[in-house]
Amino acid sequence: MEQKVADPTLQKALEQFNLLDEKITHFSSIIGLADWDQKVMAPKKGRNVFAKASGTLRTEVFKLSVSKEMGDLLEALTSPDNEVNLDHVTKAKVREYKEYYQKSKSIPADLFQEYSILTALANDAWEEARENNDFARYLPSLEKIVAFKRKFAEIYGYEEHPYDALLDEFEPGLTVKRLDPLFAKLRESSVSLLERIKQNGKPTQAELFGQSFEIEKQKKFNRFILPIIGFDMDAGRLDETVHPFAQTVNIGDVRLTTRYLEKNVRSALFGTIHEAGHGIYEQHVNPVYEDSVLQSGASFGIHESQSRFLENMVGRSKEFWTFFFPKLQEYFPAQLETISLEEFYRAVNTVEPSFIRVEADELTYNLHIMLRYEIEKALIGGEIEAKDLPAIWNQKMQDYLGITPITDTEGVLQDVHWSFGGIGYFPSYSLGNLYAAQILNTMQKDLPDFYTHIENGRFDLIQAWLKENIHQYGKLYTPNELIVKVTGEELNADYLVEYLEKKYSEVYGL
Amino acid sequence: MEQKVADPTLQKALEQFNLLDEKITHFSSIIGLADWDQKVMAPKKGRNVFAKASGTLRTEVFKLSVSKEMGDLLEALTSPDNEVNLDHVTKAKVREYKEYYQKSKSIPADLFQEYSILTALANDAWEEARENNDFARYLPSLEKIVAFKRKFAEIYGYEEHPYDALLDEFEPGLTVKRLDPLFAKLRESSVSLLERIKQNGKPTQAELFGQSFEIEKQKKFNRFILPIIGFDMDAGRLDETVHPFAQTVNIGDVRLTTRYLEKNVRSALFGTIHEAGHGIYEQHVNPVYEDSVLQSGASFGIHESQSRFLENMVGRSKEFWTFFFPKLQEYFPAQLETISLEEFYRAVNTVEPSFIRVEADELTYNLHIMLRYEIEKALIGGEIEAKDLPAIWNQKMQDYLGITPITDTEGVLQDVHWSFGGIGYFPSYSLGNLYAAQILNTMQKDLPDFYTHIENGRFDLIQAWLKENIHQYGKLYTPNELIVKVTGEELNADYLVEYLEKKYSEVYGL
Known part of the structure; x- marks a missing residue:
């Protein structure tokens, strides 16, 4: 074509x-x-x-x-x-x-090759550092990556902040100037909501997730839900890695990974649903874009909107568990037979400041992102250096979430992104949450029975809407064009603020 | 360097x-x-x-x-x-x-690309044809591949037979003229030995392999022996495919596959040992050849000599099972506790005309190869066409082995090679047997306690000799240079003929 x-x-x-x-x-x-x-x-x-x-x-x-x-x-x-x-x-x-x-x-090819090899090797350095709680093992790689990224920012060029040059790689057109007010608004409302939950929230039974859930059964359950929520197993795989991710080979070959923890059944479950959101997006791209640059999702932010939408708006809804909880109880009767759906739903949505981003609840998650955003901005702006990161990380965790990691493994070493050169990537996650809430608002106009469909396991109807309105286009539209086309307006923080307010008021009886 | x-x-x-x-x-x-x-x-x-x-x-x-x-x-x-x-x-x-x-x-790039895509896709066609016993599904791909190969033979050029041009791709310098007498000698002695076994051989208890051997335990046993016989699991993998193979990514990443059949414990076992022979060769190449064309084995024939050597000369020796049989009995007590080592060893070396090459015994194996050699020679020579293959195959099976496959799946469809364009590949297997016997003869001069080492599980001593004399060099020498360097003479069929004669006289009490 x-x-x-x-x-x-x-x-x-x-x-x-x-x-x-x-x-x-x-x-x-x-x-x-x-x-x-x-x-x-x-x-x-x-x-x-x-x-x-x-x-x-x-x-x-x-x-x-x-x-x-x-x-x-x-x-x-x-x-x-x-x-x-x-x-x-x-x-x-x-x-x-x-x-x-x-x-x-203007980047010389040999500089690029040096950078490619560095980032390919840094994954092992990061993994070893993380396994051994030894930031020093990762530091030499990280310092080199930061130096490269600063140099690239200068070569790419920017108008106001060098970090803009890197943000633009993940979200075309995004700048510090545009992101700061979005994040400020979200931060203000999140901190306030978190405070109200701490003061007046009715406790949840999050401790139920501390039980042992046999890994073999977890694997089966994850494989059971994937096709139901829309992931085509003939056009993809599910494997295991320390850090879950989705990787597209082509439209017919999209690979997800997840991580199973015996004492944390949520980890694999929501990790898998999250990555499935990415994977389904790529599986749904119109095959006419196959073998071209358009065969992938619109941007990292739009991509995260799809994964975060499926993980949170769908996967942490009460209706999702109305459909799936009886099945989960069948898999894990000893752990779950005395738990009610309502108790389980509230436990799934427990808000609690914690160390690990990928396991954070929907509310505190964005605070994890803002911490990383500010560190990256200062790092590329030259205000701080890689060696300072453990101390700055821990200080910001204390400032934003009121807790301090005991080890770097639970702190600055937890994420893979910097090791592959992904500085400028993290904001995509919160952008994704913002996009997702705005998209949900529009979708509910077309699908007023959205939550009933989830309750009935009719994920096909939801996926069909996403395919029709977002997925099929691949990279045809810029993220900004796409969000305007889908929702009629540019991205703003109101929808997410409202969504979080409404959801947690209900969960915590505020 | x-x-x-x-x-x-x-x-x-x-x-x-x-x-x-x-x-x-x-x-x-x-x-x-x-x-x-x-x-x-x-x-x-x-x-x-x-x-x-x-x-x-x-x-x-x-x-x-x-x-x-x-x-x-x-x-x-x-x-x-x-x-x-x-x-x-x-x-x-x-x-x-x-x-x-x-x-x-002289091959145009677009012709080459067309051929590459054809052979990449033909694997699926072959697999489907094989699964469904439907040669017709494979035929269109096979016809195209044969047409390409005939064309390539003309472009490559040859002195006497067009098939020489293809043989040379797998074994530099090999020709029909050189191969015919080697194979004739081997065929004559094999047919005669087979006849004597049929007439006077003391029966073996091959039926013991018809028992069920749990696949999970087979997997464990295969993984147990791999490092002992010399395969470095940190520099490789073992997976499963319909057709076992070894694939090198680099010296530190050599991947084997095998196939588990519940009713045929030999299949995975000797398949794994065979592929390990290939894999160990590649793992042992001197790292100074890394990132260069020399980082791989000398030729397909020399490669097969290493896999066939490990599978047969080592893996089907009595001493190998003196070492491993007690362990195998521990894994499968119900199936093996009443079987003696002697009985097991003789059963492992049962000679019996059968349909599937990869599961053939050491003696009839070469007859499977000669059948394929003659078909390929006639196919490239233009004497027969792809559509004729099922009938010709079955006729030759009858002529050489005295049996006729009932299905094409057990006949002409059993091998993957033609699907990837590997016409000229099959002779490498028998060449490998010839090389292996000649190498064994030399090795025993350096290691007079060869069989004692096997009995004691000292595979490291054998691998060290192979590494020193063959593996380390990668592609530094041509196959002919290498065999002369190692054994002092060019390849001849005497060593294999003698080896087979001696081994089967003992096994069958001739």
């Missing part, structure tokens, strides 16, 4: 551009598979050597993306005469490559 | 050549991983699309290998002035690339 035009010169440029797009997409798909493999499957001794190999392929993609051929094609396709003749699909592809080209063309 | 020379022009050519070698090796390593993944891990729906992606990377490797840059570098490095200054490592690398360059430079 590639565009055809009458002008033979433009037609030729289009064909070359589409071929280059396909080649880059193919290589990226293989890199995605290799990344997944090295985290999930590869034996220890081969990883360092493989990091060089995958660095070489990454560098090839980089070279193609900033090549003279790409530059010439982008220039030809965006000339005033030609641009008016491009269809909206071609325009979107051009937009994606042009943005990257302009930012990255 | 790359070569340095005084002449700056030559030094520059050397550096460029080594960089190109590294890039090709890196991409090949990633292709290896992707191939493994698509067979072992990838979900069904993504495979067709991924085949295009991996075809693009394969084509890139092809383009680099036949590029003008490669041609110019090879020419520069092999000029009379320069060649004398190359060390033996550089010479070996040049030899490898030059051979491929000269054969393949």
Whole structure:
């Protein structure tokens, strides 16, 4: 379904551009598979050597993306005469490559390769540091990554804050200036709500999750719910890693990971539902975008809106557990037979300041993100250094959540992101929550029986709406275009603030 | 450890050549991983699309290998002035690339890409055909593959038989003319020995393998023996596939697969030992060859010599079971407690014409290979067509082994090789047997206590000899150079004929 035009010169440029797009997409798909493999499957001794190999392929993609051929094609396709003749699909592809080209063309290929290998190897350093509660083992890698990222920010360019250059990689157009007021509003209302819960909230029975839940049965239960909530197991996998993630190889091959903890049944459960949100998004992209840059989700923030929506708006709703709790009781009678649905639902939504982001409740979660956002902003702004992070992390945990991690494993070492160079990534999670609440508001207008559908296990109706309105488009629209198209307005914090207020007032009887 | 020379022009050519070698090796390593993944891990729906992606990377490797840059570098490095200054490592690398360059430079890249995608997709067609006993489903792919191979043989060039051009891909220098007498001698003695066993052999208790052996316990036992026989589990994996194989990603990442059958405990056991032979070879290559074309085994034949050696000369020896049988009895007391070591050893070495090559005994195995060799020779020679294969296969099974498969699944559809374009591959297995017997003869001069070492579980001593004499060199020597270096003479069939004669006379009391 590639565009055809009458002008033979433009037609030729289009064909070359589409071929280059396909080649880059193919290589990226293989890199995605290799990344997944090295985290999930590869034996220890081969990883360092493989990091060089995958660095070489990454560098090839980089070279193609900033090549003279790409530059010439982008220039030809965006000339005033030609641009008016491009269809909206071609325009979107051009937009994606042009943005990257302009930012990255000044980065030398050998610098890029050095960075690729560094980030491929840093995963092991991070894992070892985390396992051994030894930040020092991770620090040399982290320092180098920060140095690279500061350099990249200068090369990419920015108007106000160097961190803007990195935010833009994950959420095109996002800046500190735009994010600060959104986060300020969310922070203010979250801190106030948290305070009211602490003062007046009716206690929940969160201790029920401290029981042992056999891991084999957890695995079965996770595999049981995945297809029901919409994940196509013939077009994906579920495996295990320390840090859960979703990796797309292509539309027909989307791989999720989760982590099973015997003493924390919530961890795998909500981790799996979260990653399924990412995975279903990618499985639903229109196959006409296959083998092109558009075959993936719109942005990290929109992606997180889909995972957080499924995990929280759906997965932590009372209706979700009306449907699934009897089944969960069948799997774990000893642990759950004396627990009522209401008790379970309230326990699932327990608000409690805690150390680990991925296991945080919906309310305190955003505070975990803001802490990371502020650290990254200061790190890239040059106000702090990597070596200071453990102390700053612990101080901010105290300031925001009123608790201090005892170990770095539970603190600054908990997240994988910085090890792969993902500075600027964390804000996507709270953006996702903001997008999700705004999308939920619109969806309920189209599907007034939204919660009844969940209660009846009709996740297909919800997924069909998401596919129709969001998933199918892949990267066709920018995140801002998409949220306006779907909800009629730009992103604002009101919907999430309102959603959290309403939900926790009910859960905690405020 | 790359070569340095005084002449700056030559030094520059050397550096460029080594960089190109590294890039090709890196991409090949990633292709290896992707191939493994698509067979072992990838979900069904993504495979067709991924085949295009991996075809693009394969084509890139092809383009680099036949590029003008490669041609110019090879020419520069092999000029009379320069060649004398190359060390033996550089010479070996040049030899490898030059051979491929000269054969393949006339193949257009788009033809190569078409072939890559075809062979990537044919695996699924073969698997479906095999599962459904439906040769017709595989035929269209097979016909196309044969057409490609005939075309490639013409492009590669040959002196006497077009099949020589394909044999050479797997065993450099091998020809029909050289192979025919080796196989004739082996066939004659095998058929005669088989006849004597049929007439006068003392029966074995092969029926003991028809009992049920729980698959979970089989898995544990396979994982138990792998490290003992020399496979480093931190530098590899063991997984399951319909057709067992070994795939190298790099020296520190070598992946084996096996297949568990409840009613056939031998299948996984000897399959695993066989693949371990391949895997240990690759794990033992000297790390100075890492990231270069030399990091792999010398040839398919030499590779098979290592897998067949471990599977048969070691794994089917009485001493092997003196060491392992008590442990196997612990795993399967109900099935084995009344069986003596002698009975078990003889049962393991039961000679019986059967349908499936990978499960054939050491003696009839070579007859399975000769059947395939003759079919391939006639197919590439244009004497027969793909559609004729089921009938020809069954006729030859009757001629060689005196049995006729009832289904194509047990006949012409049993092997994966043709689906990936591996026409010319099968002879490697019998070559491997020939090499292995010749190597064993030499090894026993250095290690007169060879069988005592096996009996004592001192596989490390045997592996050390193999590493020292064969494995460490990777592709440094051609197969012919290597066998002469190791054994002092060129390959001949006497050692295998003698080995088989001696072994089966003892097993069958002839």
